[in-house]
Amino acid sequence: MATIDQTAEPTRHSADLTQPEVAPAKTLVMGIAFGIVFGFLLQRGGVAKYHVLMGQLLLEDFTVLKIMMSAVVVGALGIHFMHRAGLVEMHIKPTRYASNAIGGLLFGIGFALAAYCPGTGAAALGQGNYDAIAMMVGMLAGSYLFAEASGWIARRIDPIGDRGKITLHDVLPLNRTAVVLATVAVICGVLVAVELLTIR
Amino acid sequence: MHEFVPPMLLVGEIDPLQYPGPAWSPYLVGGLIGVLSMLTFYFSNKPIGASTAYARVAGLLGLLVAPKHTRSLKYFKDNPPNVGWELMLVIAVIAGAFLAAWTGGELTGRFLPSMWQDRFGSDSYVLRAIVSLAGGILMAFGARMAGGCTSGHGISGTLQLAIGSWISAICFFIGGVIAAMLMFAQ
Numbered sequence: 001m002a003t004i005d006q007t008a009e010p011t012r013h014s015a016d017l018t019q020p021e022v023a024p025a026k027t028l029v030m031g032i033a034f035g036i037v038f039g040f041l042l043q044r045g046g047v048a049k050y051h052v053l054m055g056q057l058l059l060e061d062f063t064v065l066k067i068m069m070s071a072v073v074v075g076a077l078g079i080h081f082m083h084r085a086g087l088v089e090m091h092i093k094p095t096r097y098a099s100n101a102i103g104g105l106l107f108g109i110g111f112a113l114a115a116y117c118p119g120t121g122a123a124a125l126g127q128g129n130y131d132a133i134a135m136m137v138g139m140l141a142g143s144y145l146f147a148e149a150s151g152w153i154a155r156r157i158d159p160i161g162d163r164g165k166i167t168l169h170d171v172l173p174l175n176r177t178a179v180v181l182a183t184v185a186v187i188c189g190v191l192v193a194v195e196l197l198t199i200r
Numbered sequence: 201m202h203e204f205v206p207p208m209l210l211v212g213e214i215d216p217l218q219y220p221g222p223a224w225s226p227y228l229v230g231g232l233i234g235v236l237s238m239l240t241f242y243f244s245n246k247p248i249g250a251s252t253a254y255a256r257v258a259g260l261l262g263l264l265v266a267p268k269h270t271r272s273l274k275y276f277k278d279n280p281p282n283v284g285w286e287l288m289l290v291i292a293v294i295a296g297a298f299l300a301a302w303t304g305g306e307l308t309g310r311f312l313p314s315m316w317q318d319r320f321g322s323d324s325y326v327l328r329a330i331v332s333l334a335g336g337i338l339m340a341f342g343a344r345m346a347g348g349c350t351s352g353h354g355i356s357g358t359l360q361l362a363i364g365s366w367i368s369a370i371c372f373f374i375g376g377v378i379a380a381m382l383m384f385a386q
Contacts, residue, residue, distance in 0.1 A: 020260055020263065020280075020281055020282055020283060021280065021282040021283070021284075022282065022283045022284075023282065023283065023284035023285060027244070027284060027285050027288075028283075028284070028285070028288045029288075030243060030244045030285065030288075031244070031284070031285035031286070031287070031288030031289045031292065032288045032289075032291070032292040033292070034236060034239065034240050034244065034248070034289055034292070035288060035289035035290065035291065035292025035293045035295070035296060036292045036293075036295055036296035036299070037236055037296060038233070038236060038248065038289065038292075038293050038296060039292060039293035039294060039295060039296025039297040039298075039299075039300070040296040040297065040299055040300040041229050041232055041233055041236070041296075041300075042229075042293065042296075042297060042300075043223075043296070043297035043300035043301050043304070043306070044222065044223045044224040044229060044300050044304065045222050045223075045224060045226055045229030045230070045233075046221055046222025046223065046224075046226070047222070048297050048301070049219070049220075049222075049313075050313030050314070050315055050316060051216045051219040051313065051314065051315035052216070052219075052221065052222065054216055054315060054380060054384070055216025055217065057373075057376045057377050057379070057380030057381075058216055058377075058380050058381065058384055059377060060215065060216045060217055061216045061217060061221070063221065063222055063226045066226035066227060066230060067226045067229050067230040067233065068230065068350075068354055068355055068358075069230065070226065070227045070229075070230025070231050070233075070234065071230040071231070071233035071234040071237065071355045071359070072234070072355060072358050072359045073230075073231075073234065074230070074231045074233075074234025074235060074237075074238075075233075075234035075235075075237040075238060075355065075356075075359035076234075076358075076359040076360075076361065078234060078235065078237070078238040079237065079238055079241055079359060079360065082238060082241065082242065087242060088238075088241040088242050088245070089241075089245060090360055091241075091246070091247045091356070091360065092357075092360055092362045093347045093348055093352070093353065093357050093362055093364055093365060094347065094364060095362065095363045095364030095367070096347075096364060097367065099345050099346060099347070100346050100347065100364045100367040100368045100371065101367060101368075101371050102342075102345060102346075103341075103342045103343065103344070103345030103346030103347070103368065103371075104342065104346045104353075104367065104368040104369070104370070104371025104372050104374075104375065105342070105371045105374065105375035106338050106339075106341055106342030106345065106375065107338065107339050107342030107343050107346060107349065107368075107371070107372050107375065108342070108371060108372045108373060108374060108375020108376035108377075108378075108379065109335075109338050109342075109375045109376070109378075109379045110334070110335040110336065110337065110338025110339035110340075110341075110342060111335065111339060111350070111372060111375070111376040111379075112335070112375070112376045112377075112378075112379030112380040112383060113331050113332070113334050113335030113338065113379065113383075114331070114332050114335025114336055114339060115313070115316075115335070116332075116335075117250070117339065117349055117350040117351075118250035118251040118253075118254060118290070118339060118340075118343065118349045118350070118351070119248075119250035119290070119293060119349070119350065119351045120350070121336075122250065122290050122291075122293040122294045122297070123293055123294070123296070123297035124297070125294050125297075126293065126294040126295060126296065126297030126298035126299075126300075126301065127297050127298065127300075127301040127306060127307065127308055128298075128301065128307045128308035128309040128310065129308055129310070129311075129313060130309075130310065130311045131311050131312065131313065131316075131328050131329070131332045132332070134328070134329045134330075134332035134333045134336065135332045135333065135335055135336035135339075136254070136336060137333060137336065138332065138333040138334060138335060138336020138337040138338075138339070138340065139251070139254035139258075139336040139337075139339060139340040140254055140257055140258045140261065140336075140340070141258070141333075141336070141337050141340070142254075142336060142337035142338065142339065142340025142341040142344075143251075143254050143255040143257075143258035143259075143340040143341075143344060144258040144259075144261075144262055145337065145340075145341055146255075146275060146340060146341045146344040146345065147255070147258070147259070147262070147270075147273040147274070147275035147276055147344075148273060149341075150273060150274040150275035150278075150344075151273070151274040153345060154274055157345070163363070163364075165362070166362070166363050166364075167360065167361045167362050167363060168361040168363060168366075169361060170363075171363065176361075179361060180361065183361060191227075199217055200217055200221055
């Protein structure tokens with residue numbers, strides 16, 4: 001029995017990885033359907049345009065902020081109440097202070113250089129901005145580069161300020177519904193201020 | 201008169217608002233992306249995110265070129281490269297944006313964006329390619345380290361009130377604003 005187990009394990013392992021797994025057709029079709037809508041919305045929202053994205057980072061054009069914050073308002077309310085009704089599962093990413101902050105700053109610098117982020121870059125290419133191809137090639141190289149460093153980062157950086165999957169309602173002395181409503185109220189306040197104080 | 205204006209002063213004339221804005225209201229688009237998030241949670245049990253797709257393709261290419269080495273890397277051990285929902289989403293974003301630009305008469309078909317060209321010149325093809333490539337490398341590394349990008353953390357993570365997502369999203373903009381200001385400074 002022991003011999004069988006030892007030979008069976010590596011065989012299954014290598015089979016998993018040499019032949020890349022392809023998700024079921026239904027999953028792929030759903031991804032395509034949601035992607036088409038997402039891309040359509042990104043382009044119509046103007047965030048496939050270089051000057052709209054760069055205008056946001058230059059603090060002149062607040063289209064990006066308005067889109068993101070409106071999405072968060074609708075999504076936070078919708079997904080919170082759907083979760084309360086038992087319709088959806090949450091997908092909270094872990095909080096790791098050092099990795100979130102360092103990775104976030106590196107991402108931001110790259111965002112300014114490319115002007116496109118990973119999603120809007122795909123939309124920019126669809127719109128006909130061919131410079132997005134260079135950014136996408138860079139994304140592939142950067143992803144592999146990260147994988148090269150992933151062991152070291154997981155050992156040395158991720159543990160710094162690793163707080164697990166914490167949320168605002170875990171740290172505030174309020175229940176989740178109250179925190180969701182308060183967050184939505186704050187974002188709406190910011191949006192009103194942005195609308196009053198800026199040109200676009 | 202114009203020929204006496206030093207180039208550095210012309211740079212100051214680059215105003216992002218002089219170029220055409222979005223076709224639809226950002227609040228409408230944002231609200232609909234919020235609804236789309238609800239639908240992906242409900243129907244696909246997944247949050248919207250774009251950067252993972254690039255890591256999947258990088259891993260698949262790695263398996264073709266250097267399978268043994270690729271398999272030994274921690275990130276690909278934890279996240280085996282596959283053809284799945286995330287990759288289809290990003291490929292379809294290209295198609296969706298094409299459809300929107302085509303039907304809206306906004307197809308560009310150019311390598312140098314107007315605003316870039318006004319700042320760096322109409323012959324800056326190589327510079328744009330290098331800067332765009334470098335931006336992609338930094339973004340992918342940063343997104344994987346932080347755990348997500350502008351959509352994964354910036355929208356899907358913040359709407360679930362995850363603290364790491366709020367920190368990451370704020371850092372995206374801090375890094376981005378500083379770098380953009382330096383790029384377009386007079």
